[in-house]
Amino acid sequence: MKTTLTESYTETAEFLKSHDNYYILIHVAPDGDAMGSGFGLCRVLREMGKNANVLCSDPFPKRYEYLYDWYEPGRFTPKTVVAVDLADKKLFGKELTAYEEYVDMCIDHHVSNTGYAKQTVLDPGASAACEVLYEILTAGNIPLDDISAKCIYTGIATDTGCFKFENTTPRCHVIVSELMSFDIPYAPINRQLFDIKSKARLTIEQQVLGSAETYLDDKCAIIAVTHKMMSETGLSKEEFEGLASLPMQIEGVVVGVTIKEKEEGKFKISMRSTEEADVSAICGKLGGGGHARAAGCSVEGTLEQVKMKALSAVAPALGFDLWLS
Amino acid sequence: MKTTLTESYTETAEFLKSHDNYYILIHVAPDGDAMGSGFGLCRVLREMGKNANVLCSDPFPKRYEYLYDWYEPGRFTPKTVVAVDLADKKLFGKELTAYEEYVDMCIDHHVSNTGYAKQTVLDPGASAACEVLYEILTAGNIPLDDISAKCIYTGIATDTGCFKFENTTPRCHVIVSELMSFDIPYAPINRQLFDIKSKARLTIEQQVLGSAETYLDDKCAIIAVTHKMMSETGLSKEEFEGLASLPMQIEGVVVGVTIKEKEEGKFKISMRSTEEADVSAICGKLGGGGHARAAGCSVEGTLEQVKMKALSAVAPALGFDLWLS
Numbered sequence: 273m274k275t276t277l278t279e280s281y282t283e284t285a286e287f288l289k290s291h292d293n294y295y296i297l298i299h300v301a302p303d304g305d306a307m308g309s310g311f312g313l314c315r316v317l318r319e320m321g322k323n324a325n326v327l328c329s330d331p332f333p334k335r336y337e338y339l340y341d342w343y344e345p346g347r348f349t350p351k352t353v354v355a356v357d358l359a360d361k362k363l364f365g366k367e368l369t370a371y372e373e374y375v376d377m378c379i380d381h382h383v384s385n386t387g388y389a390k391q392t393v394l395d396p397g398a399s400a401a402c403e404v405l406y407e408i409l410t411a412g413n414i415p416l417d418d419i420s421a422k423c424i425y426t427g428i429a430t431d432t433g434c435f436k437f438e439n440t441t442p443r444c445h446v447i448v449s450e451l452m453s454f455d456i457p458y459a460p461i462n463r464q465l466f467d468i469k470s471k472a473r474l475t476i477e478q479q480v481l482g483s484a485e486t487y488l489d490d491k492c493a494i495i496a497v498t499h500k501m502m503s504e505t506g507l508s509k510e511e512f513e514g515l516a517s518l519p520m521q522i523e524g525v526v527v528g529v530t531i532k533e534k535e536e537g538k539f540k541i542s543m544r545s546t547e548e549a550d551v552s553a554i555c556g557k558l559g560g561g562g563h564a565r566a567a568g569c570s571v572e573g574t575l576e577q578v579k580m581k582a583l584s585a586v587a588p589a590l591g592f593d594l595w596l597s
Numbered sequence: 598m599k600t601t602l603t604e605s606y607t608e609t610a611e612f613l614k615s616h617d618n619y620y621i622l623i624h625v626a627p628d629g630d631a632m633g634s635g636f637g638l639c640r641v642l643r644e645m646g647k648n649a650n651v652l653c654s655d656p657f658p659k660r661y662e663y664l665y666d667w668y669e670p671g672r673f674t675p676k677t678v679v680a681v682d683l684a685d686k687k688l689f690g691k692e693l694t695a696y697e698e699y700v701d702m703c704i705d706h707h708v709s710n711t712g713y714a715k716q717t718v719l720d721p722g723a724s725a726a727c728e729v730l731y732e733i734l735t736a737g738n739i740p741l742d743d744i745s746a747k748c749i750y751t752g753i754a755t756d757t758g759c760f761k762f763e764n765t766t767p768r769c770h771v772i773v774s775e776l777m778s779f780d781i782p783y784a785p786i787n788r789q790l791f792d793i794k795s796k797a798r799l800t801i802e803q804q805v806l807g808s809a810e811t812y813l814d815d816k817c818a819i820i821a822v823t824h825k826m827m828s829e830t831g832l833s834k835e836e837f838e839g840l841a842s843l844p845m846q847i848e849g850v851v852v853g854v855t856i857k858e859k860e861e862g863k864f865k866i867s868m869r870s871t872e873e874a875d876v877s878a879i880c881g882k883l884g885g886g887g888h889a890r891a892a893g894c895s896v897e898g899t900l901e902q903v904k905m906k907a908l909s910a911v912a913p914a915l916g917f918d919l920w921l922s
Contacts, residue, residue, distance in 0.1 A: 433787075434759050434760060434761050435759060435760045435773075436759050436783075436784070436787040436788070436791060436792075437784055437787075438783075438784035440783065440784075441777070442773075442774040442775075442777040442778065443774070444774075445770040445771070445773045445774035445777070446770070446771065446774045448760075448767075448770045449767040449768070449769075449770035449771045449774070450767075452766070452767040452770070453767065458761075458763075458765065459761070459762055459763035459765075459871075459872065460871065460872065462758075462761040462762075463761070463845070463871065466761060467761075467842075467845060467846050468845075468846060468847070468848050469846050469847070469848065470848045471847065471848070474806055474846065474847070478803045478806075478807070481799055481803075482803070517792075520788070520792060520793075521792050521793060521794050521799065522793070522794070522796065522799070523793050523794065523795045523796070546784075546785065546788065547784065547785065
């Protein structure tokens with residue numbers, strides 16, 4: 273883009289004001305930022321008297337129900353397609369592939385955004401897509417209400433680990449202080465997002481952490497979640513979300529690797545890291561991507577083969593030139 | 598006080614500028630806010646060319662070493678005694694009792710502050726003593742540096758659970774955004790404070806949570822840490838800190854009770870709560886006090902008796918008029 277970010281914020285706000293009949297697309301396996309930016313934008317547009325629906329290939333997660341308990345999809349013919357927090361067509365999922373060529377506007381913060389949309393407003397320095405959305409709305413004097421403020425708060429809080437991670441900027445804190453002029457039940461929200469666990473979830477965390485393996489001078493921890501473990505606990509698929517941060521709890525770990533079995537011979541790897549390693553680059557070597565501190569990829573093979581592939585990619589990043597088991 | 602808070606911030610800043618040879622007192626079992634406000638103030642005074650030492654009845658915890666790795670106590674005759682985050686003489690501990698009658702200034706945020714000092718600057722709406730200290734320093738244009746900024750950040754972050762708890766205000770977020778103009782390694786700090794655990798600590802957490810008992814329609818969870826458990830794990834006393842938040846992780850829990858054996862027949866109870874219960878009032882009934890969401894008390898008896906005393910105090914607060922096991 274030739275325009276500066278601030279200019280494009282104002283232009284994007286004008287775009288939002290001058291269009292109607294919105295389909296808002298969010299990525300598969302939606303997290304707090306996808307849900308927050310999707311429903312935050314939807315709410316704001318509806319408050320402006322416009323038609324807007326949120327579309328996702330996966331069901332909206334129950335843990336974020338407080339973001340959409342007011343929402344019913346409307347019946348209208350879509351005219352404008354906006355994608356939020358959606359970096360790549362690969363993340364559209366089955367239900368949204370039909371819209372791949374018709375995205376008018378993408379609002380995002382992923383440096384890896386592939387530029388598939390006709391227009392893209394991207395700030396890779398923003399902690400969350402919700403932060404970019406907030407800048408657009410304030411640049412255009414588009415009013416928030418308690419619900420859209422709660423949505424935007426949730427996106428920023430979840431993507432920064434509640435203001436814990438490196439991507440938390442002074443601007444993040446200023447935005448949140450402004451959002452707090454709305455009635456956001458942030459303490460119960462944060463408790464639900466970051467603290468509370470079902471007894472079944474507590475059990476699986478204990479199991480998974482108890483079986484964590486450490487490699488490369490204990491700087492890399494690997495946990496694995498297999499179909500067998502999942503079926504034995506009786507937990508829902510959703511309750512297995514967010515395990516990826518667990519290996520980072522172990523003292524001394526620089527790269528945490530979580531391997532989850534998707535189907536026979538197919539695994540999803542999630543990596544997290546301290547400032548000492550860039551997991552976006554590491555996952556890139558395995559055909560994936562993401563952020564420097566949080567990234568992922570899909571790998572095929574047996575569980576042991578997948579572990580070896582992950583370790584071979586992690587080793588050089590931790591200064592182990594040649595990695596041999 | 599007849600003065601407004603803002604006036605007293607300026608006055609306190611003038612007090613700090615016009616005195617010298619400071620002993621700064623912090624409470625027993627110092628937490629992040631005690632350590633942050635103690636060493637933050639000490640650093641600022643030393644940068645002003647003054648003598649200042651931090652005094653505590655307990656050793657400074659190793660987990661906060663990054664706040665005092667620059668510090669050596671100076672040799673001088675004390676002339677000015679300032680207590681920070683210290684609500685009550687009871688929390689002076691053995692080594693500091695000698696100063697009980699000589700505290701010139703107390704900087705605090707506990708509504709339960711007993712007013713033992715000659716002058717008290719108290720904002721019960723502040724998230725942390727560090728927040729009050731920050732207001733004083735900025736009111737008096739007293740400059741911070743990277744180290745004092747790191748100390749103040751730590752106090753606010755720890756007392757708000759990294760901006761998660763109800764006591765997090767818009768002002769908190771604004772202050773933190775200002776502090777971030779200094780070089781604070783907040784991501785590694787937060788990881789160390791909130792995420793990383795030794796393998797031994799992970800084990801004890803699993804043990805303690807695994808043995809949690811729930812009462813009163815599962816709204817009250819009790820965990821107990823006995824001498825026996827502590828000696829079996831081989832963990833240091835310090836590694837047992839911060840367990841009090843564990844019972845709040847269990848879904849549906851409104852009051853979390855952690856009972857820790859201090860010596861034969863003597864127990865320390867820590868309570869945490871959601872907005873639905875005021876544990877300051879509950880612990881008050883047992884001779885203790887604190888904040889609405891985090892409070893404590895000391896109770897004598899056998900472990901079973903102590904549990905019963907705790908439950909009898911909690912039950913009415915949760916709407917159980919008469920509590921019978």
